[in-house]
Amino acid sequence: MPPPRLCLEALSALSGCDVELTVGTSQLSPQDFVNVVALKEFYKQEGFKQLEYPSLGTMSLLDQDQDQDQDQDLYSSPGALTEGPSTAGPEESLRAKMKINPGDFFHQQYDYDFTQVTDGDKTFLRGNESYVRPCGWSRVALRVTQRYDSGDAWLGTGKDAWPVSYHGQNMDGSLGIIATHKGSPSDAAPKFLEAAAAIAVAGETRGRGVYSTPDVKMAEKYCRKFKSKVDGKTYKVVLQNRINPEKRQKCQREDVWLVYVPKGHNDVQTRAIVQESIRPYGLLLKEA
Template identity: 65%
Template sequence: MPDPRVCLEALSALSGCRVESTPGRSQIQPQDLVNIVALREFYKQEGLQELDYPSIGTMSLQDPDPDEPDLYGPAPSLTAGPDPGPGPGPALADRKPVKLNPEDFFHPQYDYDFTRIQDGDRRFLRGNEQYVRPCGWDRAALRVTQRYADGDGWLGTGRDAWPVSYQGHGMDGSIILVRGGEPEDEPGYLEAAAARLTERRTQGRGVYSTPDVRLAEKFCKTFRSQVDGKKYKVLLQNRINPETRSQCQREDVWVVYIQEGLNDVQTRALVEDAIRPYGLLLKEA
């Protein structure tokens, strides 16, 4: 497993909360993490400035100044009291911490280091669909077994398993515009992609992810660790419900549509039924 302290920094960077370790009860569970990451982007699409989340409170959805130093929890987040006490630095002084018990949150038995693995032409399946393994990344497994009423079949390798998807930062409808290489490599590709955005089925009011870790990396969050001084990229590795996800006009982009008129509780329930996390991915930048 990557250094647990670096993992907490990664969670801070990905969620926009200042995540701290506690020996007691965790305020959030792995499912909350993917909910927060997904809903942050969804509500930003909707033009909102804040997200209210149970057990945490009100979070700002605005991104910070990228030049702000020593900021591993990169989004202005929870309102704190006048005296936050000792912490990782002045950049986080105005943020209320979110407490997390690593023993309850991580599952080291299923950690996997992909940093030196190259799959080449080897193919893997999850849910009878291709699984692009996160080669080059180090995975800290999340404790998600025996946490869902329908059992653990979604997490397996058989036909009942759910396919794998990856999620990063800023993965909204603009993800369908991203192509490999540079824009000049494909003349007119922006115009063509923009035209497709006008199609109702690809406008996509919902939550986006991708089965291709290489595409997800274009949207990863980065942070500089105060533990070891290194710069890291971070992603979530999820399973996605094949019955609730839809494919955009890009075969490597999936969307879970959120219909108009749902309240916050219904929206969160829809996300929980569609996407389940099981790995926190780290890679040196």
């Protein structure tokens, strides 16, 4: 396992929160953490300024790209935003603090070093669907076993397991903007992302929701980067999840999945959809 403080830096980069070490109980569970990451991206897409989350309070959605490398901020949401789920407090300087105890948040027993692994033509399945392992990355396991009433079958390798998806974070914002893009072709985003969003704007989905991908290479293109104060190196960070196959919409491209959030849903309903649909189990790190 990488140094705990490096892992907390990675959590800070993903969440836009100041993640601090504690010897007490972690303020959030891994499930709460992925909820925060996904909801911040979703509400930012929707044009909100702030997100209210239990135990964290009000978080700004305006400053979460400040630490990004310039080339990773090509598809950030525009500056003029409407009122968000919460209107309390200052609008541009709310950076929530999150206290995490590595002992109850991470599960070192299931860490796996893929940095020197190459799978070649090998194939792997999770939930009878292809699993592209994160070769080249180091996986820090999250403590998620025996945390759900339905048991741990979702985390296994059998037919009841959920497929694997990767959350590159910025991918959500880019696809959301493309799905509602009305500019000229000259200022449109890359063609492959337009194709990915094409099915999302058809029928009843209209691209409104949380995006992830079964392809770790695609997630890497939209991942967060951060420079560690622990060793001075720059890292990429991605969340490795399992996604509920009954809640997932497949887009035109096989490597883009959408968890749809219907219009009219309030904050509690939206959070429930994310919690029922996406479960994290790994924090992936890779030197940039």
